[in-house]
Amino acid sequence: MKKILSLAIAAALVAPVAAMAEATVYGKAHMVIQNTSEDDGTDDVDVWSVDSIDSRVGVKGSEDLGGGLKAVYQFEFKVNLDDGSGLGDRNQFVGLAGGFGTVLLGRHDTPLKMSQGKFDQFGDVAGDIKSVIPGEDRLDNVIAYVSPSMGGLSIIGALVSGELGDGAGGELDGPADHISIAGLYKNGPIFASLAYNSYDLGIVADADPSLLRGTLIYKAGMWQAGVMFSSLDLDDAGEDADAYGVSGNVKVGGSGKIKAQFLSGDAPVASAPISPGVKVTDGTEGNDVTQWSLGYEHGLSKRTKVHVGYTLYEEDESDYEETAFFGGLIHKF
Numbered sequence: 001m002k003k004i005l006s007l008a009i010a011a012a013l014v015a016p017v018a019a020m021a022e023a024t025v026y027g028k029a030h031m032v033i034q035n036t037s038e039d040d041g042t043d044d045v046d047v048w049s050v051d052s053i054d055s056r057v058g059v060k061g062s063e064d065l066g067g068g069l070k071a072v073y074q075f076e077f078k079v080n081l082d083d084g085s086g087l088g089d090r091n092q093f094v095g096l097a098g099g100f101g102t103v104l105l106g107r108h109d110t111p112l113k114m115s116q117g118k119f120d121q122f123g124d125v126a127g128d129i130k131s132v133i134p135g136e137d138r139l140d141n142v143i144a145y146v147s148p149s150m151g152g153l154s155i156i157g158a159l160v161s162g163e164l165g166d167g168a169g170g171e172l173d174g175p176a177d178h179i180s181i182a183g184l185y186k187n188g189p190i191f192a193s194l195a196y197n198s199y200d201l202g203i204v205a206d207a208d209p210s211l212l213r214g215t216l217i218y219k220a221g222m223w224q225a226g227v228m229f230s231s232l233d234l235d236d237a238g239e240d241a242d243a244y245g246v247s248g249n250v251k252v253g254g255s256g257k258i259k260a261q262f263l264s265g266d267a268p269v270a271s272a273p274i275s276p277g278v279k280v281t282d283g284t285e286g287n288d289v290t291q292w293s294l295g296y297e298h299g300l301s302k303r304t305k306v307h308v309g310y311t312l313y314e315e316d317e318s319d320y321e322e323t324a325f326f327g328g329l330i331h332k333f
Contacts, residue, residue, distance in 0.1 A: 027057035032328030111182035126324035127293030207235035
């Protein structure tokens with residue numbers, strides 16, 4: 001399943017299909033063996049683990065309603081292959097699609113999260129951008145819209161209801177307590193995006209934080225390079241935080257790929273957690289963080305690949321350091 005889910009939907013659902021399309025069952029099994037070492041300046045911890053990395057199973061489909069209108073749906077669940085602890089919710093929605101675009105209701109990645117495209121070379125594993133760059137949110141109670149492509153430009157917007165009511169959440173009782181919007185442009189080897197989130201903290205804090213994130217990726221034949229920046233404005237809830245990253249990969253041989261990624265940013269320090277989902281790390285003002293990752297993956301077929309990687313995460317002021325070495329197997333169906 002493609003990372004930019006709603007763009008895939010917008011592209012796929014304009015194609016003619018039978019009046020009643022069959023449901024499609026799909027999924028991904030991803031297991032890794034990982035060694036993690038942590039050093040906080042006082043104690044060292046070294047642990048080996050066998051982990052399921054966002055393995056998933058889902059069902060999706062559509063129905064032709066006539067007149068160019070379709071009903072679409074998806075139910076996707078996280079599966080914990082390592083310990084069998086049960087299912088977790090991922091993107092799940094029902095909606096309508098037509099010449100006007102696609103409207104979805106349910107649980108979904110925010111447009112800002114989707115705007116990263118294929119920047120993250122280590123998504124879901126230890127080197128994931130979410131350790132340093134905020135905005136990797138999947139939210140409940142979403143009303144989302146995906147525009148048709150207009151010369152390579154697509155607009156995606158989402159309104160999120162807090163659903164807490166006056167007593168529990170202050171002003172978090174409307175249909176648009178949180179807002180996410182993104183513009184995505186793809187033309188040949190170029191992918192570019194600019195996205196914005198705004199958050200209402202209700203009675204938690206008298207502040208209206210916001211997050212701005214931009215991404216640029218260039219893909220040319222055997223290689224890809226990308227840059228990303230983010231700026232988190234915490235208003236009166238804490239200290240603002242900026243972050244940036246660079247990533248790239250080079251294909252080697254017939255089925256191999258070498259991947260590298262570097263991330264750096266301020267550790268956000270807030271008097272209240274950002275709701276919902278923006279990552280806020282512990283620490284003091286000026287506790288800059290960096291993360292280096294290097295990896296290799298090799299395709300065994302179109303649906304199966306193996307990979308290895310190494311990640312070093314460091315915090316400046318707190319002297320915290322974490323390293324992870326991992327190797328894994330991915331199979332999609």
